[in-house]
Every structure is written in structure tokens, then in C-alpha cells.
Amino acid sequence: MPLDLRYPDGKVVSHPDGTTGREVAQSIGPGLARAAVAVEIDGHLRDLDLPISESGDFSVITLDSDHGLDILRHSSAHVLAQAVLDLYPGSTFAIGPPIEDGFYYDFEVSEPFTPDDLDRIEQRMAEIISEDQPFVRVAMSRDEALEAFSDHKFKVEIIENVDPSEVSGGEEVTAYRNNGFVDLCRGPHLPSTGRIPTVKLLRTSGAYWRGDENREQLQRIYGTAWQSNKDLEAYLQRLEEAEKRDHRRLGPELDLYSFPAELGSGLAVWHPKGGQLRKIIEDHSRAVHERYGFDFVFSPHLAKSELWKTSGHLDFYAESMYPGMELDNDQEYRVKPMNCPFHVLIYKSQGRSYRDLPMRLGELGGVYRYEMSGVVHGLLRARGFTQDDSHTFCTEDQLEGELHLHLDFVLKWLKDFGFTDFEADLSTKPEEKYVGEDARWEVSEKYLQQALDAVGVPYRIAEGEGAFYGPKIDMHVRDAIGRRWQCSTIQLDFNLPERFGLEYTAAGNVGERPYMIHCAKAGSLERFIGVLVEHYAGAFPMWLSPVQVSIVPVADRHEEYADAVAGRLRDAGLRAEVDLSSETVGDKIRRALTHKHPAVIVVGDDDVANSTVGLRLYGEDTDTRGVPLIEATNQLVESSKPPSA
């Protein structure tokens, strides 16, 4: 029976049964056949030289596509493993998948790899690639595979874990062979090693087998592969760009904050300019919270351990908490890792009626979490940080509206900071560890989903990834160079109302349990500011910039006028600085630009005579001379307006 293959353009073409993908590509065009690395039939990727035996939607995969790059990187990982097993007798290999922008492979070796090892391995890979070894697909039974890989314990474990019921037609597993090297693999692969245009090893690290910290720690090598050197260069440049934006570098450079070693890991101090930035953000946070009907509350940094016992934190969260301190009469106190129990106590401070609800309590609450020493990462993962936290107590009837309001708030907040690309995770009930009745989970998940649908944010369902106390929405943003960051979170909580016995009196004069919504809009202010620094590459929009205008007098005799200009700008509410150093104009401008000040004003003889300024805006190479001071002030005031609350 002939094969009927439907090409991407919709044309259906018949081929004899058993035609290979390469032959089909050849029949379409020799250029395509040369570029082809695999084919796709009804959504299944297949090796180029495998005979095709079923009809369906057909397309040729080239290195232009994501699938093509995945295959390239997967094959590169094989070559990496081949090189390592060659060079390090006695080593064995675990898994080596393609990942975003590259691939890795995990090995067990007697000595961890060094940077020199990477060079050696890369050289060996280059040899394998230049030998153009064909990748040959080998099908074998499970028993044969167990035999073939008997020297490689991780492969054996993988084969043993293949569910026989999932493998149709007699427990077949596949492997790929090139030269003497065989790796267990579903495929497909490039036709041969010579089809790898460019590959580069990047770094090594430790990695637990199966991601389980109780199991063997393997040595991982990360690499990247592209269809051309140009693409590789572009990728390396992207990495460099990301490095330039690193908030750990830019923060101290712009004098925003620092991490003095004397304080300890994960603890930052905010310098005056960073403090200014933070204050602007906090003020905006308060204004928007009030606009959305939140009341501000305050709570202390410590509380008796008894409180954390009641809240469940000592049962579920103790390993992230700092140890207790014994105070009067052996009373133990704990530093807070979260603000929720305090807000619960505020709710509980008096009897509540349905008329009091919804009750929305907000706080910029400083919390401390004992993070494992290896995970601390600048402001993005600190041990002390401030949450723009809130807890909303409401009835079931109000739940839908409240979730919508919170989601609206979160999106408004993120948009205010220039984020436009959002993706949410909707995390649902965990399989085992959870509290609360199923009915509450169902209704909450439903409302969370409805809220997401209503505002039209793309989301994926993270099955079973909810907190033990309730389902949640985590909002991610994409920054200016496409990286994804988690900021906001909206979480339902069935646990605390239960544990603290929260009630309100319903219309029928009966006690009901309120629902509780935790919400952080920025998440942690520290992390959020870290993300902003990277997003804006330190060049903040004017409303956020700690210094908005740098004023540069051309010569000493213009300093008085420069001061007068600064005074006028400050009167208009702008943050302006005069550069009084005895440097050249060029040098002073350079300083303002390297500090990423949004506007530079230069004043000289003409300006003194005519009440004008020279104006230059960040990001523009040109300047405008002779702008009347009033006009410049108005223009700057206009462009430094903060978003409305």
C-alpha cells in the first residue's frame, strides 16, 4: 500500500511503502534533502533514514526549527558522552537531554572535571565530529538492553524503570550507535556526527542523580550547539548582555545597595540612592493598595514560638526559619518568615460579621528565611527581605470577585513597571500533603481559573503543585531580554482559618469560616528591585530614577546659575544634582551617562544670558541647546510622572 504524505503546504503526495524520509525530502528538492536532519510524521519525530510505513502529516525537520535544534543538541550530548567515556576509562554516564539553548550530560567519574578537562573533551568531540560517524538506530529487547548496558548502572536503572505495559510490541527499547559508542535513546538523531555545525562546552557542575539529594552526586557538563557560528556568537553575546545587566554588579556600581560580608550571607544594605528607589516603589505600593481597598497594618519581627506552632509553620516550614531565642522565663521566640499569622490575629482581635468582609490587610513586612547557603543569590534570593504582603478575608460568595480584584491589582502593578508579557502558573491540589476539604479546593481552583480566563492571561496548570494549604496563581513576567521571572503570587489558604478557628457571623446569625487570600504583588521588594535593575539594565524610567537630572556647568563661573537651575527643578519636584567637580564638560557628561541618569543639563555662557539650558536625554546621542529653562522643566516634569494609583 502506498504512503500518502500530506506536506505542510497541504499537498498530499504518494510514495512507495518503506520510502525513507531522506528520499521524500530528495523528491521535494535536493537543497531540502541536504538540510534535512529528521522528519516529522503526525507529530512524531523520526530519523531521516528510517523507512516510513504509515501515511500522515509530513514535514522535513531542518536546523532552522526548534525541533531541529533539539535534535542537534541531543546528538551533541551523545558526542559529549562518547568523548568523556573515551577519555576517562571507568566513567559511566546517566542522562543527557537537550535544554533551552543547549544540552547537558551527567557522568559519574572518579575525579570531578576541571576547566582543562573541558578543553580536552571539546577537542575529542571535534575529532568525533570530523570523522562524521553515522548514528545508527538499534532496536533491542529489554533483556538485550540490560545485557548491553550491564556495565552502566544508571542506564540499567532507566531500562528497569521502563514500564513494560507502555512499550507495545514486545518491550522494545532503542539505542543509537556510532562507532563503538552506544547510548540508550529514544531518538531521533542527526544522520551523522558531521552534521553538527558548531558545539561548545560551557561549564561543569554537580548534579544529583534523578534530582534527588539523597542519591549519587554526578558531574554535569553543560554545552551549547547551533546551526552556525553566527548563531553561536549571537548566543554568547546574549549571555554577555545578561551579565552586563546583573543586578549584583549594577547595584553597587550605581550605588544602590551592597552586601557587606560583615552582615552575613543573603543580607543587603540600601544606600541613599537605592533607598530613594525603594521609597518610590514603596510609596507607589501603598498608594495602589489603598486604591484597591486595602488597609495598612504593621506587625513585629518576632513572635512566641507558640504562634508558629498554631500556624503550622513549625510543622511545615521550620527548616526555613531561624532558630528560636529564649527570653523571659524560658519563653521561646522566633523571627518571622511570613506575615500571615499576625494578620490573622488582627482579624481575630474582635468578633467579625459578614458586614466586615471582605477585609483586606496589607503590610510591607520584613521577613527572614534561613535559605540554604548555596542558594543565596543577590537580591533575588536573600535571607532577609520585604514582602508587599496582604491577606484578605472573605466569604465564599465574595471569593470570585476578590480573586478577580487581586489579579487585576497584580497586573496593574506589573504593567506600571514596564512589564507587558505575562504567564501564570495555576497550581492545584497536591496529591498527598494537603489540608482542607476537597470541596473547598475545587471551588477555589475553579475561581482562580475563572479569574485568569476573565483577565485573559495565558496560564498553564501546574498539577499538584499548590501549597499544602491551598491552590495558587504564580505570575511570571518576561523582561526586556526575554528572561522569565516569578514575581507575584495569589494563594488561597484553608489552613490558617482552620487552625486559628477564624469565624464571622453570617446573615443567619451562624458562625462561618472565612476564606483567606495571601497575595504579594511585587513578591519580595528586594527581588522585584533586582529584577527591575536587570530589566531596565540600570537605566530606570524617570519616575523611578534616584537621580533624574544631572546638571553640568561648563566652567566655574556657571556654577551659580547651575545651582539656580537645580533649585528650579527641585521646586518642580524633580531630583536634580549639580556636578561641581573641576573636570571637563565631556568628563562630567560621561559620568552622568555611566550612572544612567535620565537627563543631563549643560549650562554655559549663552544659557546664563538667556535663561536656557542644553538638554540631553539618556539613550539619545544628540543634545538640544538653548532650551528655555521653563520649557525644559515642564518637559522633564511631564516625562517623570509616575503611573497613577
Add this chain to the structure above:
RNA sequence: GCCGGAGUAGCUCAGUGGUAGAGCAAUCGCCUCGUAAGUGAUAGGCCAGGGGUUCGACUCCCCUCUCCGGCUCCA
């Protein structure tokens, strides 16, 4: 917490067992200048901290702290 790498002036980095170096920044002069680095001088260091080896340690070894790349975890 685990695996690997690193810590020298405020910053970026040289310095392979024999008294510590550069550029930028800083300070003080000179220059008075119209859009990305004018010029001279000065000052600045318990070479992360502690222990050890050695006649002698920034250099070699051990421990601790901090940072970096990952794993695990997470706002």
C-alpha cells in the same frame, strides 16, 4: 546543604617560597573647557580570617567566612 571554582587598594585585575604592583576611582593643585575619559602630585594593603609546614608564606597544606557556576529548594 551538596559538587566545583574563587577571594590581593573603593572597583577591575597583575604578581609560582625571599620586604606588594598597574589602570580606574579618591584627595590636593594646575586647567575654565559646550556634550562619553584635560593634566600633575599625593594617599591608599594584617594579600578574607584563623591554624600549620618552612630560616622565610600573598604564594604550599588544613579549618572557617564570603562570593561565583550548578544541583536541591524557593519570593
